[in-house]
Amino acid sequence: MKRTHILLSFLLVASGLLLTACDRELLETIPNDRLSESLFWKTENDARLAANSLYTDLDSTNLISWDAMTDIAHTNQPFDVQAYVELGQYDATSSKVFGEWAKAYKGVRACNYFLENVDKVVTTNSALINQFKGEAKALRAYQYLKLASLFGDVPLVTTAISLDDSRALTRTPIAQVWDFVDKELSDAAGLLPTTYAAADKGRITKGAAIGLRAxxxxxxxxxxxxxxxxxxxxxxxxxxxxxxxxxxxxxAAENNKEVLLDRQFIKDTYPVNTFNLLGPYSQKSAQSTYVPTKALADMYETTAGKLITDPSSGYDPANPYANRDPRLRFSNFLTGDPLPSGITFRPEPNSGTADAVGNTYIASTTGFNIKKYVNAEDYANPANNGINIILLRYAEILLIYAEAKIELNQLDASVLTAINTVRNGRTDVKQPSISSTATQAELRTIVRRERAVELAFEGVRLFDIRRWKIAETVIPGPVYGITYKAANGALTTVEVVAVNRTFDKSRHYLWPIPQKERNLTPTLSQNPGW
Incomplete structure (x- = not known):
């Protein structure tokens, strides 16, 4: 069930309670585009509306764009803002850099304002007010988690500061930001319920707060x-x-037991544009904006549980996508797949179809398309989708647990249980279990690969390759796509034309602090190399 009344309330209050955001004043004091305090913060319903509005700052399809700045996906549109980051052609003035900074601090500011004002509400239901505070704390921590991951040291602002104070901000060391995020999520978990009634599905829960803490x-x-x-x-x-x-x-699977946190949408009322964003070009107005790469496809094992480079894996170069981990086909449109319109996906350059690589810049340049969130129900109206975007799910929790235990060298049976549950704990994914004789190094490689294939296009890869310090290895170079049989019968692999990614390890592991912010706040230092 969709949270219809909650989503509708987003629309009612978004213009009043949230920063609409002059570029120059992201962290300034209460703006005049908010509802007057003489009219608001009076009733329990005011508090609910204000709490509801905080969810509009959660991520949605931009999660997918983050993967398109890594090795597993490619920004298909040459002038999309992600393309410049993907190619290493960005700096402190880039719109993508400022956009993520601005979006996150917009969310922080809304949460700060909420927490400073919600106690003005007159109500006898203190438990509900505490729940709303828990939601605001968790959502504020969500934004700082992202800011720290992208920029490192960032200003840690927890109050609705004055304009003058905002001009003297400095960057808080990242360790202190992580301390704050950890405590904030711990405090939030103590205020939040484990579950909600159906009408409140989508609100952040105790489990979501603890999961974000993990x-x-x-x-x-x-x-x-x-x-x-x-x-x-x-x-x-x-x-x-x-x-x-x-x-x-x-x-059909919305609000299932795997989802800890999602961004909820409703067709017509509060829609999202996943079908057009991701679908193959032949599907009405679909744009193939972000597309998978061969690097990702090659990470999926064969059904024998072996990499395709293993001579005993059963991999057939002439039929490269057969007998593979089912998640490959569940996450990616592959040659021969049925499409929502009823036609067959034929992206080979010599296929003569609308989806053929090279037919148009809108067709996938790798020959793969993302399948997650592309639903046949949306074909009739591809720009008006109501699918929820998952932000955190239980499979990630299992992989967090396994990776953390591996790094601690605590290699007990629970580690294998967590990994193997992800590999074969569903009715339609039955990859062979990992052997109990695997070493720490082998398990580290396995869990990193599992994160790539299980969580593909869910916004975690960018942060993974940065924290593992492997971006300098996996990003540079050309982008490759499907392998197909050319007219002369030779097996050929698509190479995306005029794309050669770069990654400078001396500076690209952190994004630059946006120049717009530094122009207004000279006390903000810059990251190394920028």
Whole structure:
């Protein structure tokens, strides 16, 4: 069930309670585009509306764009803002850099304003007000998690500061930001319920707050805290894998037991544009904006549980996508797949179809298309979708737990259980279990690959390759796509024309602080190399 009344309330209050955001004044004091305090913050319903509005600052399809700045996906549109980051052609003036900074601080500012004013509401239901405070704390921590991951040291602002104060901000050391995120999520979990009634589905729960705490500590390299938080989620006993991976990103599976946190949408009222964004060019107005790469496809094992480079894997170069981990086909449109319109996907350059590589810049330049969130129900109106975007799910919790334990060298049976549950705990994914004789180094490689294939196009890869310090290895070079049989019978691999990615390890592991902000706040230092 969709949270219809909550989503509608987003639209009612967004213009009044949220920063509409002059570029120059992201962190300034209460703006005059908010509702008057003489009229608002009076009733319990005011508090609810204000809390609801905070969810509009959660990420949605921009998660997919983050993967398109890594090795597993490619920004198909040459002038899309992600393309410049993907190619290493960005700096402190780039719109993508400023856009992510501005969006996150917009969310921070809204949460700060909420927390400073919600106690003005007159109500006898203190438990509800505390719940709303827990939501605001968790959502504020969500934004700082992202800011720290992208920029490192960032201003840690927890109050609605004055304009003058905002001009004297300095960057807080990242360790202190992670401390704040960890405590904020811990405090939030103590204020939030484990579950909600159906009408409130989509609100952040205790499990979501603890799950975000697990993610934050993993990103911070605080492995014991990450393992402990993931274990807390597991012991809540209310989450599990959705029975079908193939259906996980469909309307039928919304609000299933695997989802800890999502961004909820409703057709017509509060829509999202996933079908047009991701679908193959032949599907009405679909744009193939972000497309998978050969690097990702090659990470999926064969059904024998072996990499395609293993001579005993059963891999057939002439039929490269047969007998592979089912998640390959569940996550990616592959040659021969049926499409929502009823036609067959034929992206080979010599196929003569609308989807053929090279037919138009809108057709996938790799010959792969993302399948997650592209649902046949949306074909009739491809710009008006209502699918929820998953921000955190139980499979990630299992992989956080496994990775943290591996890094701690705590190689007990629970590590294998967590990994193997992801590999074969669904009715339609049955990859062979990992052997109990695997070493720490082998398990590290396995869990990193599992994160890539299980969580593809869910916005985690960018942060993974940065924290593992492998971006300098996996990003540089050409982008490759499908392997197909050319007219002369030779097996040929698509190479994306005029794309050669670069990654400068001396500066690209952190984004630059946006120049717009530094022009207004000279006390903000810059990251090395920028």
């Amino acid at each position: 993610r934050a500590n993993l990103l911070a390299g605080r492995y014991q805290q990450a393992a402990d938080a993931a274990d807390q989620v597991m012991k809540l006993g209310i989450y599990g894998l959705n029975d079908s991976y193939e259906k996980l990103f469909s309307y």
